[in-house]
Structures are given as C-alpha cells and as structure tokens.
Amino acid sequence: MRAIEIKQSGGPEVLQLCERPLPQLASGEVLIRVHAAGVNRPDVLQRLGHYPVPAGASDLPGLEVAGEIVDGDLSRSPFKKGDLVCALVQGGGYAEYCAAPLQQCLPVPAGLSALEAASLPETFFTVWSNVFDRAHLSGADTLLVQGGTSGIGVTAIQMAAALGHRVFATAGSDEKARACEALGAERGINYRTEDFVTVVKELTGGKGADVILDMVAGDYIAREINCLADDGRIALIALLGGAKATLDLGQVLRRRLSISGSTLRPRPVAFKAAIAWRLQEKVWPLIEAGQIRPVIFRTFGLEQAAQAHALMETSTHIGKIMLQVLPIV
Structure with a gap:
C-alpha cells in the first residue's frame, strides 16, 4: 500500500x-x-x-x-x-x-x-471526553472555547450549542470571530483586539464561564481562572502557549475551581x-x-x-x- x-x-x-x-x-x-x-x-x-x-x-x-x-x-x-x-x-x-x-x-x-x-473522530472523541465527561458541561452551563476555528474549536462550538448551551469562542481575527458565530457561538472574541475575560464577564452578568476548553495553556491559565464562574472547570487539551503557568491558588480554593488535563x-x-x-x-x-x-x-x-x-x-x-x-x- x-x-x-x-x-x-x-x-x-x-x-x-x-x-x-x-x-x-x-x-x-x-x-x-x-x-x-x-x-x-x-x-x-x-x-x-x-x-x-x-x-x-x-x-x-x-x-x-x-x-x-x-x-x-x-x-x-x-x-x-x-x-x-x-x-x-x-x-x-x-x-x-x-x-x-x-x-x-x-x-x-x-x-x-x-x-x-x-x-x-479525532475532534469529536476529544471534545466529548473533555468537555462533557471530564468537565461535566450540563444543564444551563456556559462554555468558552479557546481557538474556536480550529478543528477542535468548530466541533466544540457546534456540539455544545446543539445540546443547548451558551457558547463563547476566541479566534485570531474578526473574520474568524464571525465564523465562530456562524457555527453557533453567541459571541466570537478577537483575542488580538479584545480581552476575553472582560467580554465573557459582561455577557454572563459578571458570573463568568462554567467550562473553558483550553488548548493554549501558558499565561492563558491565570486569565482563565479570572474568567471562570464559581465551581468552574478548565479542560486542558494542549499546550500551544507553553507548559508553565502561574496560578492564584487562593481563587481555586475559595471558588472551588477545577483544572483537568488529558490526552486521548x-x-x-x-x-x-x-x-x-x-x-x-x-x-x-x-x-x-x-x-x-x-x-x-x-x-x-x-x-x-x-x-x-x-x-x-x-x-x-x-x-x-x-x-x-x-x-x-
């Protein structure tokens, strides 16, 4: 062959x-x-x-x-x-x-x-395992997808939206942000010109996202901690932004936050x-x-x-x- x-x-x-x-x-x-x-x-x-x-x-x-x-x-x-x-x-x-x-x-x-x-298969298995099984997206939970126009991103946006969840997604241009919205995201966020923490907090009345699907890691983790709702969960699937992060563990303790990672x-x-x-x-x-x-x-x-x-x-x-x-x- x-x-x-x-x-x-x-x-x-x-x-x-x-x-x-x-x-x-x-x-x-x-x-x-x-x-x-x-x-x-x-x-x-x-x-x-x-x-x-x-x-x-x-x-x-x-x-x-x-x-x-x-x-x-x-x-x-x-x-x-x-x-x-x-x-x-x-x-x-x-x-x-x-x-x-x-x-x-x-x-x-x-x-x-x-x-x-x-x-x-690769993106659907990954999204289901991390967003729904590990991070327990359910009920009225909201989801933030980092990298919304990647293969993983377009899958996560559509799957969560089709199952009735509010979805927000980051992307690297206004064109890509609008593409996220066309796929079902309530709001696409151009991470080059907008702060995703500010936008998500505004859209959720200050609460933040219940689940964040993250393939960036690095210095995004600290910002994601600030973006999470109480009892929020980060599902980490890649390290495109680096393998090390500085965390405010006080927030993790006080607000009952969770970070999980997995490779399939x-x-x-x-x-x-x-x-x-x-x-x-x-x-x-x-x-x-x-x-x-x-x-x-x-x-x-x-x-x-x-x-x-x-x-x-x-x-x-x-x-x-x-x-x-x-x-x-």
Whole structure:
C-alpha cells in the first residue's frame, strides 16, 4: 500500500510517500480501505518529534480515517465487510489501508460522504471526553472555547450549542470571530483586539464561564481562572502557549475551581469505546439532522501531506484539513 511516513523529525518536507505492507490485524481490529483521513495538530507534533508514538501503534501519522471495512472478525459486531465507517486510531491513518479497533469504529452518518465522516473522530472523541465527561458541561452551563476555528474549536462550538448551551469562542481575527458565530457561538472574541475575560464577564452578568476548553495553556491559565464562574472547570487539551503557568491558588480554593488535563491517544480501547457509544447515541442524530456539520477547509491528496501540514502550521484555516486517499471517480 501507499503511505506517508515521517523520515526524521523536522519540517513538513520530512513527510515522504512510501510503500508499506498492509497492517497486520491484532485481536479486535478491522482493516479499513481508507477513503479519507484527517490532518490534526498531534500529527504535526509527532512529525516534530514532540508526540511519541504509543507502544504497539503504527509509526505512520494519522489519527482518524473513514473507509470500507475489508477484513477482520465481525461476528459480534453490527458491521459487515463492505460497510463504510469512520474510526479513531492510534496512528496509521495516512495510508491506503489502516487497522482500527472495531470498538472505535462508528457508522458514517447518513447524508455524509466518507471525506466528511473522516473529519469527525479525532475532534469529536476529544471534545466529548473533555468537555462533557471530564468537565461535566450540563444543564444551563456556559462554555468558552479557546481557538474556536480550529478543528477542535468548530466541533466544540457546534456540539455544545446543539445540546443547548451558551457558547463563547476566541479566534485570531474578526473574520474568524464571525465564523465562530456562524457555527453557533453567541459571541466570537478577537483575542488580538479584545480581552476575553472582560467580554465573557459582561455577557454572563459578571458570573463568568462554567467550562473553558483550553488548548493554549501558558499565561492563558491565570486569565482563565479570572474568567471562570464559581465551581468552574478548565479542560486542558494542549499546550500551544507553553507548559508553565502561574496560578492564584487562593481563587481555586475559595471558588472551588477545577483544572483537568488529558490526552486521548494513549488511553485504552475500552475507554474510547465508551466515548464512541455516547457519540453514536447523543451526537450522531444531531449530525444526521443537520444541527452539526463537518467543516472542511481544504482537501489534499495523500501525496500532498507535506502541503497539508504546511497549511496547518500557518493557522489560517477554519475547520479541518483533510487527505483524500482514495481518488474520487
């Protein structure tokens, strides 16, 4: 099969087209003929040498795919060979074939293409796990999304808004702030010209946000503490602004604040299977009803993976960057 491998740590140019044998299936896995794969920030970190591959995972980049099941034990599964699925994987997505744990496969939502479905797993699993499971967004809680036009951001805005929550989101330009609003955010905040703490406090009558989804960290954490409502929760999923922060722990104590962090990739299959079940029950119907939609900024061919990574590093995109692996005929 054709695949994209990381020849060595470095810039986008280290992504090289290669020939690899088909993956060998472990127990509980299926083989997917990949139609499309998502490009995500962790792929960039892996290419740079900052995101180690978990033991036993493919060294090829790519954490989400959609395509046709062509092999594997499906005897105790709702799927059969030939079915189109999308799947969260630990690696190996940038290839014509990919092994995926059966329990991390979901049906392609009705009305979506394989390309659109491939844009879902990594961000949808991450948002559900961190915003709803860990930070317990529920009831009348409000959500602030940092980086609202990223792949994670467009997912979090739509998912929370579709489930009835007030959502605010930061972005790096007025154009991106308005894009957040078009996706369901009550207010997009241009972090270059506005203070998100002031804006959120004004919009919530001084209360602040109940949950903040943060992929920045660094000096944002102290500002987010000031932006939180009493009993508020920060869900930390990345460190784009740095790994160190200074905290007012007095506020944490007095106002019963919580900060949690997690990475999804190394978690066991059973953990991810539980998320898959909740997504199919709670979120897939919203996608099929048109209340949540894939947001794809640009699509590249498999052999153009380096260009896809170069685009991601500009941070000019709104939504997902994708690889079309199986040519459209």
